Amino acid sequence: SQKIEQNSEALNIQEGKTATLTCNYTNYSPAYLQWYRQDPGRGPVFLLLIRENEKEKRKERLKVTFDTTLKQSLFHITASQPADSATYLCALDVWNRDDKIIFGKGTRLHILP
Amino acid sequence: GAGVSQSPRYKVAKRGQDVALRCDPISGHVSLFWYQQALGQGPEFLTYFQNEAQLDKSGLPSDRFFAERPEGSVSTLKIQRTQQEDSAVYLCASSPMAPSTDTQYFGPGTRLTVL
Numbered sequence: 001s002q003k004i005e006q007n008s009e010a011l012n013i014q015e016g017k018t019a020t021l022t023c024n025y026t027n028y029s030p031a032y033l034q035w036y037r038q039d040p041g042r043g044p045v046f047l048l049l050i051r052e053n054e055k056e057k058r059k060e061r062l063k064v065t066f067d068t069t070l071k072q073s074l075f076h077i078t079a080s081q082p083a084d085s086a087t088y089l090c091a092l093d094v095w096n097r098d099d100k101i102i103f104g105k106g107t108r109l110h111i112l113p
Numbered sequence: 114g115a116g117v118s119q120s121p122r123y124k125v126a127k128r129g130q131d132v133a134l135r136c137d138p139i140s141g142h143v144s145l146f147w148y149q150q151a152l153g154q155g156p157e158f159l160t161y162f163q164n165e166a167q168l169d170k171s172g173l174p175s176d177r178f179f180a181e182r183p184e185g186s187v188s189t190l191k192i193q194r195t196q197q198e199d200s201a202v203y204l205c206a207s208s209p210m211a212p213s214t215d216t217q218y219f220g221p222g223t224r225l226t227v228l
Contacts, residue, residue: 043204043219089155100169103155
């Protein structure tokens with residue numbers, strides 16, 4: 001079955017620097033991959049979706065890449081701010097299903113002032 | 114506008130008790146999902162509704178778990194004879210289209226603690 005690995009449990013980045021989070025999957029290549037943000041005590045909030053035929057997607061200070069050869073997605077936050085501190089979850093669709101996604105464990109990002 | 118709401122936000126149950134968790138999705142959203150999130154883990158799929166039809170319940174851990182959405186809007190997740198391993202945050206999400214997982218809008222979750 002598909003496994004999702006997010007690079008580390010926690011990541012500390014200095015304010016103003018670029019934070020890069022990694023999501024690797026092990027089996028089939030998904031049709032799309034999503035990134036969510038989750039704050040303590042709250043549900044995940046959708047950030048970006050990238051499809052298998054897209055290499056890169058941007059939204060304000062966020063950038064996502066998708067490399068189906070490496071089976072990897074990178075999530076970048078440029079000019080990071082303390083308010084970006086949260087857990088970031090990677091999610092991808094289940095093969096041959098368009099109504100179900102599976103999530104990684106998430107990476108806790110701390111932006112240090 | 115109103116987002117997805119869940120109630121109660123916190124629930125403490127004694128082992129063996131039955132609990133019912135409610136989800137109010139965004140009005141007009143066709144798809145509704147339930148997830149279970151253990152501490153330090155990502156959400157795990159439990160079940161999926163398209164309107165009132167439960168199209169997938171493959172993630173429900175046991176037959177003690179039951180979900181319904183009788184009128185295609187509000188949904189209830191019921192857990193019978195709760196066990197300690199049921200302690201988790203239960204998240205509900207809705208999506209405007211079906212079938213679609215393009216964007217799921219999550220509620221705040223219900224934190225269930227079974228003593």
